[in-house]
Amino acid sequence: MSTQTGHAATGSDERATGADLILRGVSKHFAEFTAVHEMDLTVPSGTFIALLGPSGCGKTTTLRMIAGLEQPSTGTISIGGTDMTRLPSHRRPVNTVFQSYALFPHLSVLENVAFGLKQKKVKDAGARAAEGLDMVELSHLAHRKPAQLSGGQQQRVALARALVNRPQVLLLDEPLGALDMKLRRQMQRELKTIQTEVGLTFIHVTHDQEEAMTMADVVAVMNAGRVEQLGSPRDLYELPRTAFVANFLGKSNLMPARVVQDDGDAVQVDVAGQRMSLPKARAVSTSGDVVVGVRPEKMRIARADEEGFAHAANQLSGTVVDASFTGVSTEYLVDVPGIGQVGTFTQNLGQDPARPGDTVRMSWEPEYTFGLDREEDLEAGVMAS
Amino acid sequence: MSTTTPLPSGTRPTRRSQDLRSPEEVRAEKKRGRMGAWLILPGMLYLLLFFALPVVVLLSMSLFVKPEGGEIGEFVPAWKWDNYLIVWNAYWPVLVRSFVFALIATVVALLIAFPMAYLVAVRLRNYALLKGILLVLLIAPFFSSFILRTQAWKQILADEGWVAQGLKAVAILPQDGHLTATPFAVVCGLTYNFLPFMMLPIYASLDRLDTRLLEAASDLYAPPATTFFRVTLPQAMPGVFAGTLLTFIPAAGDYVNAALLGNNRNTTMIGQVIDSRFFRVVDYPGAASLSVILMVAILILVLIYIRRFGTKELF
Numbered sequence: 001m002s003t004q005t006g007h008a009a010t011g012s013d014e015r016a017t018g019a020d021l022i023l024r025g026v027s028k029h030f031a032e033f034t035a036v037h038e039m040d041l042t043v044p045s046g047t048f049i050a051l052l053g054p055s056g057c058g059k060t061t062t063l064r065m066i067a068g069l070e071q072p073s074t075g076t077i078s079i080g081g082t083d084m085t086r087l088p089s090h091r092r093p094v095n096t097v098f099q100s101y102a103l104f105p106h107l108s109v110l111e112n113v114a115f116g117l118k119q120k121k122v123k124d125a126g127a128r129a130a131e132g133l134d135m136v137e138l139s140h141l142a143h144r145k146p147a148q149l150s151g152g153q154q155q156r157v158a159l160a161r162a163l164v165n166r167p168q169v170l171l172l173d174e175p176l177g178a179l180d181m182k183l184r185r186q187m188q189r190e191l192k193t194i195q196t197e198v199g200l201t202f203i204h205v206t207h208d209q210e211e212a213m214t215m216a217d218v219v220a221v222m223n224a225g226r227v228e229q230l231g232s233p234r235d236l237y238e239l240p241r242t243a244f245v246a247n248f249l250g251k252s253n254l255m256p257a258r259v260v261q262d263d264g265d266a267v268q269v270d271v272a273g274q275r276m277s278l279p280k281a282r283a284v285s286t287s288g289d290v291v292v293g294v295r296p297e298k299m300r301i302a303r304a305d306e307e308g309f310a311h312a313a314n315q316l317s318g319t320v321v322d323a324s325f326t327g328v329s330t331e332y333l334v335d336v337p338g339i340g341q342v343g344t345f346t347q348n349l350g351q352d353p354a355r356p357g358d359t360v361r362m363s364w365e366p367e368y369t370f371g372l373d374r375e376e377d378l379e380a381g382v383m384a385s
Numbered sequence: 386m387s388t389t390t391p392l393p394s395g396t397r398p399t400r401r402s403q404d405l406r407s408p409e410e411v412r413a414e415k416k417r418g419r420m421g422a423w424l425i426l427p428g429m430l431y432l433l434l435f436f437a438l439p440v441v442v443l444l445s446m447s448l449f450v451k452p453e454g455g456e457i458g459e460f461v462p463a464w465k466w467d468n469y470l471i472v473w474n475a476y477w478p479v480l481v482r483s484f485v486f487a488l489i490a491t492v493v494a495l496l497i498a499f500p501m502a503y504l505v506a507v508r509l510r511n512y513a514l515l516k517g518i519l520l521v522l523l524i525a526p527f528f529s530s531f532i533l534r535t536q537a538w539k540q541i542l543a544d545e546g547w548v549a550q551g552l553k554a555v556a557i558l559p560q561d562g563h564l565t566a567t568p569f570a571v572v573c574g575l576t577y578n579f580l581p582f583m584m585l586p587i588y589a590s591l592d593r594l595d596t597r598l599l600e601a602a603s604d605l606y607a608p609p610a611t612t613f614f615r616v617t618l619p620q621a622m623p624g625v626f627a628g629t630l631l632t633f634i635p636a637a638g639d640y641v642n643a644a645l646l647g648n649n650r651n652t653t654m655i656g657q658v659i660d661s662r663f664f665r666v667v668d669y670p671g672a673a674s675l676s677v678i679l680m681v682a683i684l685i686l687v688l689i690y691i692r693r694f695g696t697k698e699l700f
Contacts, residue, residue, distance in 0.1 A: 069600050089603040090612075102601035106619040115615075116605035161605070 019045045019080035019093075019168040021066065021201060026075035027225075028061050035061040037225045038075065043218075045080075045168075048195050048202045050212035053222035054248070054381075059205045060099075062222075063171050066203065068092045079168050090119075095162035096171040099178075101154045103146035109133065109157050110142040116165040132164035133157075135194070152183045159191070163198065172204040176211065188215055209249050213237070221245050223381065237295075239370055241284055246293050246372070248381035253299075253342045254372070257292045266366060272338025276314035276369065283371030291372040298368040299344040301332055304359040311363040316342060320358045334360060447673035458667050468674040476658055476675060480682065483655040486568070486643075487636035490575035491583070494632050495625065497576070498584035502624075503617075506591035520588075527581050535574050535645045542570050542646075566648040574642035582631040590624025591617075626694065634683055655679055 021043040028036040036058040043049050051059040064070040066077060068089030076085045084092050095116065103112050114129035122128060133139050136156035146154055155175060162170055172191075176184045192215050195202045206212050212219045213233040220230045221244070229236055229245045236249055246252035257278075261268035266279045267286050280286050294314070302309040304317060318336035331345040332354065344362055354360045406414075447468055449460040501523065509516040526534065542548055542564035552558035564570055594617065602612040618625075640656025647653065655675065662672035 067604055069604070088608075089600070090606045090608050094604070096601070096604045098597060098601060098604075100595075100597050102595070102597045104598060104601070104616060115602070115607070119606035119611065165605070 019201070021045075021169050021203075022078045023062075023066075024076050024078075026062070026065060026072045026077060028058070028065060028070060029073040034225055036065070036072075039227060041220065041227065041230070043169075043201055043203065045201055046199050047218055048192070048204065048216050049218045049220060050204045050206055050216035051220050051222055052206055052209060052212040052249075054207055057222040058225040059207075059222050060173055063096070063173055063203060063205050066169065067094055067096050067171055069096075093168040094171060095165050095167040096173060097155075097158045097162050097175040099174045101146075101158040101175075103154055103157055103161070105146055108143050108145060109138065109149070112146065112157055113161045113164055115161065120165065128164055129160075132160040135163070136160045136190075151178055152187065155179060155187065159194075163194070163200075166198070167200065169201045169203060172202060174205055174207070176206075176208075184211075191215060213249070219249075221248060223248070239282055240293070241372070242380070243291065243293075243372055243376035243378055244381035246370070246381070247379070251296055251343060252293045253296060253344075254291055254293045254376070254378045255339050255342075256374070256378070257290050257371075259287050259290060262286075269371075271316070272336065274316055277366035278369045278371045279367060282367075282369065284373045285371065289374035291374055291376050291378065293370050293372060294364050294368055296344045299362045299364045301334070301344050301346055301354060301360050301362045303354050304361050309361075311361060312365045313363070314366050314369055315361055315363040317359065317361050318342065320354050320356050320360055323354060323356055332360075334362060443673050443676055446669055447677050449670045449673075451670070458669070460669055465670065468670045469678065472662075472671050472675045473678060476655065479653050479658055480655050480678065482651075482653070483637050483679075484682070484686070486572055486575060486654060487633050487639075489572050490579060490636050491629050491633045493572070493576045494580050494583040495629060498580055498587055498628065499621075499625070502584050502588040502591050506588050507594060507596065510592075510596070523584065524581065531578065532641065532645070535578065535642060538570065538574050538577065538646055539565055542573065565646070566652070568647070568652050570646040571643050571652045571654070574646045575636045575639060578639075578642060579632040579636050582635070583628040586627035586631065587621060587624035590621045594620050622694075630687060630690070634687065637683055638679055 021041075023039055023041040025038045025040065026036065027034065027038045039062065051062060053059050061070060065072045068084070068087060068091075072085065076083055078084055079093060084094075103109075104115065107115070110126070110129055110133065113132050114125045117125035117128055130139065130142065133142055136159055138153060138156055138160070141149060141153065146157065149157065155178070158175065175191075176187050179187060188211060191202075191204075204212070204216060216233065218230065219233050219236055221228045221236065223244045228242045229240065236245060240246035240249065240252065243252075243254055246254060255271050257269040257271045257276075259267045259278075260270045260275070263277070265281070266277045267283065268275055269278050269290060269292055271292060276292070278286075278290075278292055283290065300309075300312065302311070316334075316336050316339070318334040318339075320332055321335045321341060322331075322333040324331045325348075327348065329345045329347050331343065334342045334344065336342050342362065445462065446460070448462070448464050448466065450463040450465045450468075452459065452461045455461070505516055505519050505523070509519065540546060544563060544565070546564075549558060549562075549564045552564070553560055553562070558564070598616050598620070599612055602616045603609075607615060638656050640654055640660050643652050643654040643657050644660075659672050659675050659679070662668045662675060
């Protein structure tokens, strides 16, 4: 397992206050299954990190262990060098925005927001809470009860209630899950803006890859209780290290291959009788049987008999099975002998390159090829995403 | 709530202007309305016959008087307000004692019932079988006769019983002390007999308690005790409120516990007096005026209680 956990330094060093969150060997076993396998994770102060994965992957359990609502079976959790593992949740400098919002129904919106401040015996709790409400633009609803608010408004109250305490780490447990798509996009932007303004460490749990990619500095893709890969959204997308990441984050064409020649910086692989080049730096393993992959949008497609088409070095030939025109682009499913179906699409530049039944040639630059371990299940993460 | 935003003038929806329903729909709703009236009619009739009418009879009887040389049980109408003064002067200490006993029983029942309800409704929420068994065990005793269970307390508190012996052993109870026929025994009986009325409403409230709110409180720095008083208890208040009323009101008017577990000196409750006025002394006007006093006193106490602790939102 090539778990790429470790020190994910991102461009937020100038804000770093030393309150890094560090998980060491943290695991959680329930009676009959392991929700989280031994996990190491370092989140530098001020980072917006997303824990991304399908339901049941352990991301919420990880969050709850950081919040102190769940006790890890093994390992330690520390914030800013202080061991928090045995501290009860009410003594941790951490606040959570719950998926259900968990607003106190018997308290007004303002009292909800002031709750944490009052517990900390902050002098001007009322004024600070009012400021917090102002930040999420809900001052006019301060004296309502939560039940009188819309879902989006409740969500913002929950956010304000956590943020006013200026926790060292803010935990967000799928806080946008209950909102409709339009509100969701708006809240994503607002959350990102707020995080940039206050400079707090945000840990955002989500199963929505687009949400994770657009909001987070760092994404940790989780699967079956493990972090599969950790990195910036672009790095994860461009260079997935496991089939799960390749399939869960966007789409990938994964093909079994065999290394046949060493070219120094790259290796030559044989994919169902066709030779292609795989840069060593983009390959998990560089000998024997491997899996090569390429993102659909990196490929060009042209009819095999088309003269003078500028093909790239790595090429595949096949027969178009399906072409669906979506306006902006046309998506193709191409049957490649010995591999199966390969997906690709072309931007609509006015051409009409291929129709079902046509024999086509597809190609892409070797630098877009990535290599995975041959043990990988090529279908991992396809259904989950 | 006083925070509803008033609609701008001119857009206030009047029934007529907003009524976009077809005549059929309007007729259908009127029919439903008539149907509702028919459905509540039996209940209303029942209450009229067996509650409103008897109260009127009681009120008038409280002003009746026994005619000169009349037979036992013969009373004639007379606006005799003196009846109230006479029974008040004779029995106000008993009335006060009844309320004190009822109050103690209510508080003790609350202290016993709340943790039990919490255990079953919250702590055992995910253990359906255990929860069911405990609920049955808590309710089962009340399937047996009220009188029988009250009699049993006599045995439990008897001089040779382990409770009395135990208390004597640790010198809480003097060697010549008794537990039976004492105010203590009466309050024990009241507490025990009205416990389910306290527990079930609290259980119902706590059963609906969203435990995620407790996690949220803890996440917002509230230690367990604060979480209890700031979140759990407010959420359980409708049940506590209903339970205390359902315990206090019948306990204040109870006479079985005092009759079976008390003595005739310092445990007499108002229910006993009313009972003996009616059935032994055959002083209907006196019994009736005492009943009215009890009713009014309870009403006043409950109104004060509701004004102080209850809000509309509780219901």
